[in-house]
Amino acid sequence: MSGRTLIDVRDLWKSFGDNQVLKGISLELIEGETLVVLGPSGCGKSVLLKHIIGLLVPDRGEVLFCGRNIFDMSVKELGEARQHFGMVFQGAALFDSMTVGENIGLPAVERKGMRGQELETLIEDKLRLVGLEGLSGLRPSEISGGMKKRVALARAIALNPDIILYDEPTTGLDPIMAEQINELIRDTQNKLSATSIVVTHDLHSACFIGDRVALVESGRIEFVGSTDELMDTEDKAVRNFIARGRANLGPRESDRAGLH
Numbered sequence: 001m002s003g004r005t006l007i008d009v010r011d012l013w014k015s016f017g018d019n020q021v022l023k024g025i026s027l028e029l030i031e032g033e034t035l036v037v038l039g040p041s042g043c044g045k046s047v048l049l050k051h052i053i054g055l056l057v058p059d060r061g062e063v064l065f066c067g068r069n070i071f072d073m074s075v076k077e078l079g080e081a082r083q084h085f086g087m088v089f090q091g092a093a094l095f096d097s098m099t100v101g102e103n104i105g106l107p108a109v110e111r112k113g114m115r116g117q118e119l120e121t122l123i124e125d126k127l128r129l130v131g132l133e134g135l136s137g138l139r140p141s142e143i144s145g146g147m148k149k150r151v152a153l154a155r156a157i158a159l160n161p162d163i164i165l166y167d168e169p170t171t172g173l174d175p176i177m178a179e180q181i182n183e184l185i186r187d188t189q190n191k192l193s194a195t196s197i198v199v200t201h202d203l204h205s206a207c208f209i210g211d212r213v214a215l216v217e218s219g220r221i222e223f224v225g226s227t228d229e230l231m232d233t234e235d236k237a238v239r240n241f242i243a244r245g246r247a248n249l250g251p252r253e254s255d256r257a258g259l260h
């Protein structure tokens with residue numbers, strides 16, 4: 001890890017009507033790390049990610065990307081900044097009318113005008129990386145939930161982004177498929193040397209893929225630290241969250257957290 005701050009989230013506030021969702025979130029993403037954002041359903045994880053790529057605008061606060069507030073950027077500048085990002089949306093968000101290959105190739109077609117053999121090669125390369133070689137011609141309706149997540153990952157990494165954002169990559173999958181996706185995420189970090197934010201409420205997944213963990217509860221950051229520090233802390237909110245998530249932990253992690 002080089003220690004350079006790639007993304008600096010500063011005192012982010014966001015409400016929807018009466019619903020105050022983000023209540024002063026501050027968080028740094030360091031180049032080379034995998035930062036896991038943990039938290040219960042509805043605490044604001046997806047809303048936070050959407051601010052980080054500029055899909056939502058905060059009521060107050062900043063998101064600095066390489067030192068510049070993305071909410072001060074022009075549409076063109078924001079578009080350029082987004083080229084550095086790949087995003088795996090919660091629920092995959094594939095286009096059903098397109099084939100798997102067309103879904104994966106979409107960013108390359110739209111952003112780079114890529115066509116022909118170069119495009120085919122890119123699609124096959126990325127499909128191989130996620131273990132789905134030869135399935136380019138299928139439609140999303142013809143593949144399983146786990147395969148859809150892998151296609152979404154292949155699309156997110158198609159242009160070798162510097163930063164990959166994953167929203168609940170393992171939610172809704174059976175344990176074996178979830179483990180495969182966890183391994184794929186770890187593999188991808190190693191192969192691409194990308195910096196990542198992984199949003200999840202799965203503690204096991206967090207321990208497996210994360211370097212650091214941020215726990216969000218009710219729109220606030222309750223804790224930030226290494227996965228070891230997460231397991232060792234006496235912070236009450238963290239202990240409660242871990243106790244609730246213990247069903248997700250493997251024996252070694254349960255041991256580590258003193259949950260026997």
Ligand SMILES: Nc1ncnc2c1ncn2[C@@H]1O[C@H](COP(=O)(O)OP(=O)(O)OP(=O)(O)O)[C@@H](O)[C@H]1O
Binds near residue numbers: 044048168
């Ligand atoms: N576009 C929106 N308009 C209005 N309310 C929204 C919008 N997006 C999110 N919310 C609300 O913000 C809160 C946080 O939502 P968010 O999707 O960030 O939760 P989450 O932590 O990602 O939950 P989950 O783990 O279930 O995905 C919820 O109360 C949700 O209803």
Ligand SMILES: [Mg+2]
Binds near residue numbers: 045046047167
């Ligand atoms: Mg969410």
